[in-house]
Amino acid sequence: MLSIALAGKPNAGKSTFYKAATLADVDIANYPFTTIDANRGVTHARTRCPCLDREERCGDEHCHDGKRYVPVELYDVAGLVPGAHEGRGLGNQFLDELSNADAILHVVDASGATNEEGEPVEPGSYDPVDEVTFIEEEMNQWLAGIVARNWESVQRKSRSPDFDLDDALTDLLTGFGASEYDVAAVLREVEYPEDPIQWTDEDRERLARELRARTKPIVLVANKVDAAPDGTVERLREETGKTVVPATADGELALRKGVEAGVVDYDPGDEDFEILGDLSGSQEQGLEKIREVMTEYGGTGVQDALDEAVYGLLDHLTAFPVQNESKWTDGQGNVLPDAFLLPRGSTPRDLAYAVHSDIGDGYLHAVDARENRRISDEQELEEGDVIKIVSTAK
Ligand SMILES: Nc1nc2c(ncn2[C@@H]2O[C@H](COP(=O)(O)OP(=O)(O)OP(=O)(O)O)[C@@H](O)[C@H]2O)c(=O)[nH]1
Ligand SMILES: [Mg+2]
Incomplete structure (x- = not known):
């Protein structure tokens, strides 16, 4: 979530x-x-429910007359x-x-x-x-402090012949929610000394500022x-x-x-x-x-x-997986039972993995339930897509 x-x-x-x-x-x-x-609780993002394109509203507790509320975690x-x-x-x-x-x-x-x-x-x-x-x-x-406190471990690793700064920083920062991709992107943007021993506080602060802006x-x-x-x-x-x-x-x-x-x-x-x-x-x-x-x-x-x-800052979209592509229901007959938030650029296979890792592993192909036709694995999902995943897993 x-x-x-x-x-x-x-x-x-x-x-x-x-x-x-x-x-x-x-x-x-x-x-x-x-x-x-x-405090930690659940709130919702609001979007347009695909049921508005059908005759009946879905009647889900998260859908109020076509206003669809998709769960998101909130921290206070x-x-x-x-x-x-x-x-x-x-x-x-x-x-x-x-x-x-x-x-x-x-x-x-x-x-x-x-x-x-x-x-x-x-x-x-x-x-x-x-x-x-x-x-x-x-x-x-705060992030600069985390980097500084752990810098010694980066220096230590740098003595090894297969040292890679991207990897060392990713190790250091995964707990902060930074991916390998984030670290690589930030290192491309900032100038820094090759040798970790030469990094100054300013270098670490610059890294922290860019990473914070990117990941938070x-x-x-x-x-x-x-x-x-x-x-x-x-x-x-x-x-x-x-x-x-x-x-x-x-x-x-x-x-x-x-x-x-x-x-x-x-x-x-x-x-x-x-x-x-x-x-x-x-x-x-x-x-x-x-x-x-x-x-x-x-x-x-x-x-x-x-x-x-x-939908703005994190640039996510909402996709609605269904089992029955004509009725838009799950196995129990619930209309549009689920909604998943995925980063823009996600494919049907990403949706399959969001539903369940077994469904993702067993992914065969996907059907666009609005058009009732099979879609390519590379097709990027769009806001409000209703998708049937065909998978070897149930
Ligand atoms: N006028 C006005 N006052 C508000 C509004 N929202 C919150 N308040 C008031 O602002 C005060 C602080 O609200 P809290 O929600 O406790 O603030 P907080 O940011 O959680 O504060 P801490 O927990 O101390 O960090 C309370 O008296 C609220 O009633 C608003 O929209 N307008
Ligand atoms: Mg408070």
């Missing part, structure tokens, strides 16, 4: 985002370091403060949690009402652009946009050059709670919602405030941020 981590300074709204996205029970409070243990970690890589605040331990992440949603407090330690300050007096820079720097320094790409979530000074989102975009998704995590949380209570009709990622039941005046006012923000930004931004990470 793809794994996305929420990172950011304390008090930015990470746990609120996490709770809204997973509906798990977590602590939320207006002071720094509310979260001290990492403790806040990072300047110096976290040296152990300040809750420090290194939580940076280590980021190792498992395929992408990072950096939750920024766009209201400017908390400083870099997450302490409340005069609203608008802290510039959120600064937290973008320092959080990224903490992550880079970041989407900025401009949270608390309901309380942000005008122009903050635009400025974040311009000054960081990153993708910025404006969001109100506690708005999303209120809506999801409303849905649970049966008083709100809303699917995550919708641009608007409907009030169903009779609410007290203040409840209704609260919801109408959220609606204003949603109207301005096209939704609460929580689902958009997840989708941006999965």
Whole structure:
């Protein structure tokens, strides 16, 4: 499963985002370091369900009238403060949690009402652009530290006649989620001394920065946009050059709670919602405030941020394996039972392996269930493909 981590300074709204996205029970409070243990749960990316191209909706619990929700893992970690890589605040331990992440949603407090330690300050007096820079720097320094601490082993290996820097660095960095391919690509981009003994701290930092950018790409979530000074989102975009998704995590949380209570009709990622039941005046006012923000930004931004990470930054697509190519069902008659997120460029065989390694090993060919025709093994899958895998394994 793809794994996305929420990172950011304390008090930015990470746990609120996490709770809204997973509906798990977590602590939320207006002071720094509310979260001290990492939380891990399941959320979803939203896409268009192929059932919309048929007469009947699939009725799967992950499909709401053609809005398809595909599981993704979400991590909520403790806040990072300047110096976290040296152990300040809750420090290194939580940076280590980021190792498992395929992408990072950096939750920024766009209201400017908390400083870099997450302490409340005069609203608008802290510039959120600064937290973008320092959080990224903490992550880079953390990785540089891992490389530096393990450099001796690289030096030792370099004495062997069949030494290969790519291999040594891949060994060192697999735990961080860097593949051989990532290491090779980064070594092509940066200049470095041939002999590991001559590497300086700057060389290691450059390597770490490039690898971090490649293996832990970041989407900025401009949270608390309901309380942000005008122009903050635009400025974040311009000054960081990153993708910025404006969001109100506690708005999303209120809506999801409303849905649970049966008083709100809303699917995550919708641009608007409907009030169903009779609410007290203040409840209704609260919801109408959220609606204003949603109207301005096209939704609460929580689902958009997840989708941006999965389909934008990580460039994944959704493929739907079926056993019956005309009914689009599995062996039990469930319509479009599964959805898999795969990197763009994946082939039918990759999908077979994603379903099960036995299915992959026994792969014979694949059928495009939309066209009802056999497709080539080299054909790259597309978003929304419905595929029957023919395999010797069942
Ligand atoms: N105005 C506004 N406040 C929000 C929003 N999202 C979260 N908050 C508030 O921000 C404060 C901090 O929220 P948390 O989710 O606990 O923040 P955190 O980033 O997990 O903080 P730590 O665990 O301490 O690192 C709480 O008072 C939330 O209610 C939002 O969209 N708008
Ligand atoms: Mg928290």
